[in-house]
Amino acid sequence: MTDEAMQGFREWYGRQPTGVWSAPGRVNLIGEHTDYNDGYVFPFAIEQRTAVALGDRDDRVIRVSSSFAADPVQIHLDELAPDAVEGWSAYPLGVAWALGEFGADLEHVRGVDLHVTSTVPIGAGLSSSAAIESAVALALDEHWGLGFDRPTLAKVGRLAENRVVGAPTGIMDQSASLLSEADAGVFLDCRSLDAEVIPLGFTADGLSLLVIDTRVEHAHATGGYAARRASCEAGAHALGVESLRELGSHDLERAAEVLDDETFRRVRHVVTENQRVLDTVRTLREQGPGAIGPLLDASHVSMRDDFEISVPELDLAVATAQAHGAIGARMTGGGFGGSAIALMVDALVPVVTREVLAAFAERGFREPIVFPVRPSQGARRDA
Numbered sequence: 001m002t003d004e005a006m007q008g009f010r011e012w013y014g015r016q017p018t019g020v021w022s023a024p025g026r027v028n029l030i031g032e033h034t035d036y037n038d039g040y041v042f043p044f045a046i047e048q049r050t051a052v053a054l055g056d057r058d059d060r061v062i063r064v065s066s067s068f069a070a071d072p073v074q075i076h077l078d079e080l081a082p083d084a085v086e087g088w089s090a091y092p093l094g095v096a097w098a099l100g101e102f103g104a105d106l107e108h109v110r111g112v113d114l115h116v117t118s119t120v121p122i123g124a125g126l127s128s129s130a131a132i133e134s135a136v137a138l139a140l141d142e143h144w145g146l147g148f149d150r151p152t153l154a155k156v157g158r159l160a161e162n163r164v165v166g167a168p169t170g171i172m173d174q175s176a177s178l179l180s181e182a183d184a185g186v187f188l189d190c191r192s193l194d195a196e197v198i199p200l201g202f203t204a205d206g207l208s209l210l211v212i213d214t215r216v217e218h219a220h221a222t223g224g225y226a227a228r229r230a231s232c233e234a235g236a237h238a239l240g241v242e243s244l245r246e247l248g249s250h251d252l253e254r255a256a257e258v259l260d261d262e263t264f265r266r267v268r269h270v271v272t273e274n275q276r277v278l279d280t281v282r283t284l285r286e287q288g289p290g291a292i293g294p295l296l297d298a299s300h301v302s303m304r305d306d307f308e309i310s311v312p313e314l315d316l317a318v319a320t321a322q323a324h325g326a327i328g329a330r331m332t333g334g335g336f337g338g339s340a341i342a343l344m345v346d347a348l349v350p351v352v353t354r355e356v357l358a359a360f361a362e363r364g365f366r367e368p369i370v371f372p373v374r375p376s377q378g379a380r381r382d383a
């Protein structure tokens with residue numbers, strides 16, 4: 001993938017790049033729609049990565065090209081602004097703009113040429129966008145000598161996503177992409193931004209985590225995601241708290257009295273999901289990964305029934321995996337499409353894969369893409 005990025009760079013720009021950086025996509029083990037409620041999440045990086053080859057320039061122009069879009073885009077550094085970029089270039093150029101918002105002196109840097117390649121499936125709920133943002137943020141930070149730490153680079157990526165791409169997402173995906181380590185998950189408190197890297201031990205315990213990409217496409221810049229976020233904010237406001245993070249299960253009785261049924265169920269998802277993240281971390285430490293299944297299952301039920309962000313394809317993927325011996329399964333990511341995950345003993349991988357494909361065919365759903373993922377290292381310089 002490093003070679004591909006370098007070769008693509010040479011083809012587009014006719015010279016050698018000065019460096020290559022990469023950042024991974026992610027799977028969220030548990031903690032969904034909790035990040036923008038100041039709550040807890042527990043994602044990990046996957047092996048699929050986005051690589052960025054960078055070469056310096058003598059002027060103040062930034063050019064971006066990629067292996068997946070037809071034309072390169074260019075802009076003068078003085079013209080960078082949220083509404084000055086569009087299409088996929090909003091991700092890399094949005095990051096360049098956002099670095100300036102965090103205090104980088106963009107008036108005194110020179111331009112760059114960037115070439116992006118990726119193996120993170122797009123629209124699969126595996127954070128292909130955070131992978132681009134994180135790789136570009138790390139590359140520009142190092143090339144321009146900005147000295148931002150990784151939690152700050154995660155915020156830079158989120159700002160690009162919120163203001164330039166226009167998706168009102170939280171901090172989880174960029175944090176997973178920047179902070180992950182091999183065979184571990186990132187337990188992140190989204191209020192303090194304290195992050196703890198916790199070994200998952202899947203391989204040692206003979207477990208595999210399967211991703212089932214339903215190929216139902218979703219976009220968080222429009223529709224349901226923003227509506228869920230608004231419901232959470234309305235619920236917090238009605239209950240007199242700054243964020244839903246401040247509520248525990250003992251508050252749910254009062255919430256049921258104060259809120260309309262729909263808002264109550266949105267709130268209940270967030271409150272119980274935060275608890276499930278804490279329980280997952282504790283269970284993992286005390287009993288190992290083989291014991292976290294019921295928490296994954298309960299998370300899916302909560303997203304399906306209370307938060308209402310699942311779709312029939314995700315429900316079928318989860319139910320089929322569970323029926324054929326998975327330890328636990330749930331949809332992962334923002335919802336309305338994308339992927340489910342299922343944890344199982346290694347030997348069940350071919351069985352569950354076969355059964356999921358058969359179940360989708362029988363229901364007349366589009367053929368899903370099923371593959372195991374391994375918790376992998378976060379963003380890094382590769383060359």
Ligand code: GLA
Pocket residue numbers: 031032033034035036169170171172173220333334335
């Ligand atoms: C998307 C967003 C994240 C998070 C998840 C839901 O992946 O980018 O910030 O809100 O949805 O947990």
